[in-house]
Amino acid sequence: MKLANDSITHIKPYVAGNVTPDGFIFNHNLASNENPFGCSPxxxxxxxxxxxxxxxxxxxxxxxxxxxxxxxxxxxxxxxxxxxxxxxxxxxxxxxxxxxxxxxxxxxxxxxxxxxxxxxxxxxxxxxxxxxxxxxxxxxxxxxxxxxxxxxxxxxxxxxxxxxxxxxxxxxxxxxxxxxxxxxxxxxxxxxxxxxxxxxxxxxxxxxxxxxxxxxxxxxxxxxxxxxxxxxxxxxxxxxxxxxxxxxxxxxxxxxxxxxxxxxxHAFVEKTVIHTHHWRKKLEDTLTKANISFIPCSTNFTLIHAPEHDSKRNATQLYHDLGRKGIIVRPMTMYQLPDYLRISIGTEKAMKALFIEITSKSDHTP
Ligand SMILES: Cc1ncc(COP(=O)(O)O)c(C=O)c1O
Known part of the structure; x- marks a missing residue:
């Protein structure tokens, strides 16, 4: 017997970002656009x-x-x-x-x-x-x-x-x-x-x-x-x-x-915003050097385009490779953008760990 309203049955449940790929233990959460500094003291x-x-x-x-x-x-x-x-x-x-x-x-x-x-x-x-x-x-x-x-x-x-x-x-x-x-x-x-x-x-x-x-x-x-x-x-x-x-x-x-x-x-918010802009720009530079395209923006995340035809670093491959290194980012399948990944700006440590992985995916590396 059907009890729920028809319109409710058409809803695809929200999928949260902090979902760890099976068997991965993550050190760096770059999936949910959260504040890397926590909150104000x-x-x-x-x-x-x-x-x-x-x-x-x-x-x-x-x-x-x-x-x-x-x-x-x-x-x-x-x-x-x-x-x-x-x-x-x-x-x-x-x-x-x-x-x-x-x-x-x-x-x-x-x-x-x-x-x-x-x-x-x-x-x-x-x-x-x-x-x-x-x-x-x-x-x-x-x-x-x-x-x-x-x-x-x-x-x-x-x-x-x-x-x-x-x-x-x-x-x-x-x-x-x-x-x-x-x-x-x-x-x-x-x-x-x-x-x-x-x-x-x-x-x-x-x-x-x-x-x-x-x-x-x-x-x-x-x-x-x-x-x-x-x-x-x-x-x-x-x-x-x-x-x-x-x-x-x-x-x-x-x-x-x-x-x-x-x-x-207010100083806490200011510090957060300065950190975010600084590391987002560094992320954009790293992506550009690795020849990975992204959508320019000013927020606390970057949407990168990693298409399926690139067997070494398509979105699925990248997501899993990063996950295995303890870095979780957000797959975009729920948004019908399977060739994209959203990466939040995290702590300096997280961003440096991410850059090492992205650089290793550069299409210049053998
Ligand atoms: C565009 C947008 N609007 C609203 C929200 C919801 O934010 P809140 O945590 O205030 O409910 C989010 C959360 O990620 C968001 O990305």
Whole structure:
């Protein structure tokens, strides 16, 4: 007897990155875009002294939302917190889409978008990408809009592709879509975009375009992936609607305290971002010397192209060879990109170990 909703049976379960290939013991996890420094020492102190396990948290996360509002210079009543930005991505679909609606999702976009769409019975419609660096164009997005479109998710910058729509094109997109379509700009990697002048997180649009919302994460540059904390910047009416469906205590008191502490240590985020850019550039140089192509980006990962016809270092071969050396990277089969691998920027030690392996795969070596 069939019990689950039809749309749920079409969902392909999310596959996490930290899955070790059979029999491998890994020393270096470069599969999940995590912070190689862990978290700020100020957060560690909070974790050591936390005692409030017996009390329910503040369901409105007032202290944390005030801190976020202050740090990011946005009004307090436009901030909502969630158990990771992933929870917020789901809550948006639950609040704004239903069976029969279409939700636009970049082809090869973050896999949770399709899961969120299908979980409310909506239809994910994949926006095609162009050229060999898989660019997403505003014109193509607009051609995908139909009378049934209710939402657009944009990973901004993308995961796993890493590219983004520049400020002027984003403005054109926002001005071109009908106001009843919710545009979700997912800024999980926004902290790393310091070097791209044409990038904007989009916070400036929220006040004037009430159908534009921004999701942000504490999992990457803040190093709090294990605590699950993300936030939404949206018009107060949207926050009000989501508050009707979200779990009343969706962020724990420990997470709220850790979030406040993380925001107090801007130097930690800065150190993370500098390290990431430094080692990503070194990774790009190493790949170029080894004649392995990749998609240029500014995030804390690099997507490399290792096609099947290269018997010595195709994606499957590389994944297993690296795994045997204790380095785990992310295969992209789940994203229908079997010829690609996503490599997160890790510690100096991990990156040096990785470079030795990549260099040994150079097509100049016998
Ligand atoms: C593009 C993108 N959005 C959202 C998330 C979810 O992040 P969080 O840990 O805040 O739920 C991720 C996580 O990898 C991501 O890559």
């Amino acid at each position: 100020i957060v560690s102190d909070v974790l050591k002294t936390y005692t409030a396990t017996h009390s329910y948290p503040d369901g409105n996360a007032i202290g944390l939302r005030k801190c976020i509002a202050h740090t990011f210079n946005v009004p307090f009543q436009t901030v909502l917190c969630g158990a990771g930005s992933e929870e917020i991505l789901h809550l948006l679909a639950r609040t704004y889409a239903t069976a029969g609606d279409e939700i636009l999702i970049p082809h090869y976009g973050f896999s949770v978008y399709a899961i969120a769409a299908l979980s409310v019975g909506a239809m994910p419609v994949f926006i095609p990408r162009e050229d060999d660096v898989l660019t997403l164009s505003v014109d193509t997005i607009l051609t995908c809009v139909t009378p049934k479109t209710r939402m657009i998710y944009l990973d901004h910058p993308g995961n796993p592709i890493g590219n983004f729509i520049n400020r002027s094109d984003l403005t054109r997109l926002i001005q071109s879509i009908p106001p009843h379509i919710l545009l979700v700009l997912d800024g999980a990697y926004a902290e790393y975009m310091t070097e791209d002048e044409n990038y904007t997180t989009g916070h400036e649009f929220v006040e004037h375009y009430p159908n534009v919302v921004i999701t942000r994460s504490f999992s990457k540059a803040y190093g709090l992936a294990g605590l699950r904390l993300g936030w939404l910047h949206a018009a107060p009416n949207i926050i009000n609607m989501i508050n009707r469906v979200r779990a009343p205590f969706n962020t724990s008191s420990l997470t709220q305290q850790a979030g406040i502490a993380a925001l107090a240590d």
